[in-house]
Amino acid sequence: MTWRRLMTAAGLVLAACQPRYEELEIEVAGSAQVHVRTDEIRIPEGMVAAIRVKPVASGRREYEAFHLVEMTSRDETVLMVREGPELDMFVLVGVSVGETTVDVSIRNRDVDEIPSMVIAQ
Amino acid sequence: VHPQRIIEPMLGLCIDEMSDERRCTHRRVWWSAIAMLGVASCSPDEPDATGVGELGNGDFEYRCEGSSDPVCADPSVEGTFPSCIALGASFSLTYRATNREFKDAHAAPASDRYFSGTGPSYRAQAIGRAAFVAIHEERVVDYKHFQIEAASEIVLLEEGGSPLHGELVLNLDDSIEIPFFAGGPCSPLGGALSRNAVSDDPSIASAQLSDRLRVTGNAAGETEIIVRLGELERRVPVVVLPGPPTPIPPPRRESGGADSGESGDSSTGDTDTDRGTDTDGLDTTDTGTESGDSTGDDAGTTGGGR
Numbered sequence: 001m002t003w004r005r006l007m008t009a010a011g012l013v014l015a016a017c018q019p020r021y022e023e024l025e026i027e028v029a030g031s032a033q034v035h036v037r038t039d040e041i042r043i044p045e046g047m048v049a050a051i052r053v054k055p056v057a058s059g060r061r062e063y064e065a066f067h068l069v070e071m072t073s074r075d076e077t078v079l080m081v082r083e084g085p086e087l088d089m090f091v092l093v094g095v096s097v098g099e100t101t102v103d104v105s106i107r108n109r110d111v112d113e114i115p116s117m118v119i120a121q
Numbered sequence: 122v123h124p125q126r127i128i129e130p131m132l133g134l135c136i137d138e139m140s141d142e143r144r145c146t147h148r149r150v151w152w153s154a155i156a157m158l159g160v161a162s163c164s165p166d167e168p169d170a171t172g173v174g175e176l177g178n179g180d181f182e183y184r185c186e187g188s189s190d191p192v193c194a195d196p197s198v199e200g201t202f203p204s205c206i207a208l209g210a211s212f213s214l215t216y217r218a219t220n221r222e223f224k225d226a227h228a229a230p231a232s233d234r235y236f237s238g239t240g241p242s243y244r245a246q247a248i249g250r251a252a253f254v255a256i257h258e259e260r261v262v263d264y265k266h267f268q269i270e271a272a273s274e275i276v277l278l279e280e281g282g283s284p285l286h287g288e289l290v291l292n293l294d295d296s297i298e299i300p301f302f303a304g305g306p307c308s309p310l311g312g313a314l315s316r317n318a319v320s321d322d323p324s325i326a327s328a329q330l331s332d333r334l335r336v337t338g339n340a341a342g343e344t345e346i347i348v349r350l351g352e353l354e355r356r357v358p359v360v361v362l363p364g365p366p367t368p369i370p371p372p373r374r375e376s377g378g379a380d381s382g383e384s385g386d387s388s389t390g391d392t393d394t395d396r397g398t399d400t401d402g403l404d405t406t407d408t409g410t411e412s413g414d415s416t417g418d419d420a421g422t423t424g425g426g427r
Contacts, residue, residue, distance in 0.1 A: 029176075033250075046232040046251030048264040050176060082261040085178055085223065091261035093231045093254060121249040 019057035172202035174263030179218035187313025203311025210312020226257035272303035314351035
C-alpha cells in the first residue's frame with residue numbers, strides 16, 4: 001500500500017515538473033495559400049505548406065528544446081501531416097477535400113487538437 | 122606473379138618495353154570499353170530541366186515524355202523548368218536530394234486529383250495549383266508547386282524559331298520540318314500532349330510526324346495541314362509553289378571551247394537559294410510515298426488512365 005502511494009506521489013511530482021501547455025506557436029514557412037492557426041488549419045487541395053511549431057507554456061516553466069512536438073492527422077486521406085526536414089518543422093499536404101483533426105502531443109502526451117479542413121480550389 | 126602483370130591490364134597501361142605492344146593496345150581498347158560501359162550504366166540519363174525544391178534540400182528533375190513538350194521542342198525555353206503544366210499532358214518527374222541525409226527521397230504528387238501516375242511518369246488531371254512532395258522515409262523533406270492550365274493554342278515554329286502565323290510556303294518536292302507544341306497562359310507550358318497531323322489534300326502536300334511535323338510539297342497548289350494537339354486543332358494553310366524557274370540555257374557559241382559551264386553552275390546555285398527553307402534536304406523517297414499523309418503520335422500518352 002505504501003509502495004503504491006509512493007508511486008502516485010512520484011507521478012504527481014513528475015507531472016508537476018512538465019511545463020503547462022497553453023498553445024502552439026505556428027509560423028508558416030513559405031508563401032503558400034494556407035491558413036494555419038492554433039485553432040484552425042485550412043489548406044487548398046493539392047497544395048503543400050511547411051510550418052514551424054513551438055509549444056508555449058502558461059506557467060513559469062518553459063518548454064525546452066527536448067520537448068519535441070508531434071503532430072498527427074486523424075485522416076491522412078484528407079490531410080497528411082508529416083515531419084519536415086528539420087526538428088521543429090512539419091509539412092501539411094492537402095490530399096483531398098474534407099475535414100479532419102490534427103492531434104498535437106509533446107513527449108507522448110496529448111496536449112491539443114486542431115480542427116483541420118482541406119478546401120477545394 | 123609480378124604486381125605489374127595485375128596492375129598493367131587493369132589500368133590499360135604498358136609500363137616497360139618488355140610488354141608486347143600489340144597485346145597492350147588490345148588491353149587498352151578492352152579496358153577503355155569496359156570503363157565507358159561502366160560510366161554509361163552508372164550515370165542515369167540527364168534531366169531536361171531541373172528546379173530547386175521550395176525547401177532547398179534538392180532538385181526536382183523534369184524529363185520530357187514526347188516531342189510536343191515545349192521544354193524540349195521550343196528552343197527559346199529549352200531547359201527551363203516549367204512552373205506550368207498543360208492539362209492532360211504527360212511528363213516525368215524525379216527528385217535528387219542535394220542534402221545527403223535525404224538521398225533516398227523520391228517524388229510523389231500531393232493529390233491524385235491533380236496528377237495521376239505512379240512515377241516517374243505523371244499526367245496533369247485538373248486545372249489548379251498543386252505540388253509534388255519529396256518523401257524520405259516518413260518525412261516530407263521538400264516540395265514544389267506547379268500551375269496546371271489548359272493549353273490555348275498550337276504553336277508552330279518557322280525556321281529561325283519565330284512562330285508561324287500565316288501560311289506555310291514551300292517548293293514542289295521540298296520538305297520542311299517544323300517543331301510544334303502547346304502554348305497557353307504561361308511559358309513553357311510543360312508536358313507532352315497526344316498529337317496528330319493530317320493533310321487536307323495529300324496530293325498537294327503530305328504531313329508526317331516524327332520529332333517534328335514534316336510537310337512535303339507533292340504538287341503545285343494550295344491545301345491545309347490539320348494539326349491536333351490534345352483537344353486543340355489548328356489548320357495551317359500550305360502553298361506549294363511549282364518550284365524554281367527553269368534555268369534559261371546560255372546562248373551557244375559557234376566555237377565549242379568557251380562554254381566551260383559558268384552559267385550552268387550559276388543556275389544550280391539559284392536553285393539552292395530558293396530552297397532555303399529546306400531544313401534537311403530533299404527526300405525523294407518521302408515525296409514518292411503518299412501512304413503516310415496522315416499520321417498520329419501518342420507522344421507517350423497512350424493508355425492515359427495513369
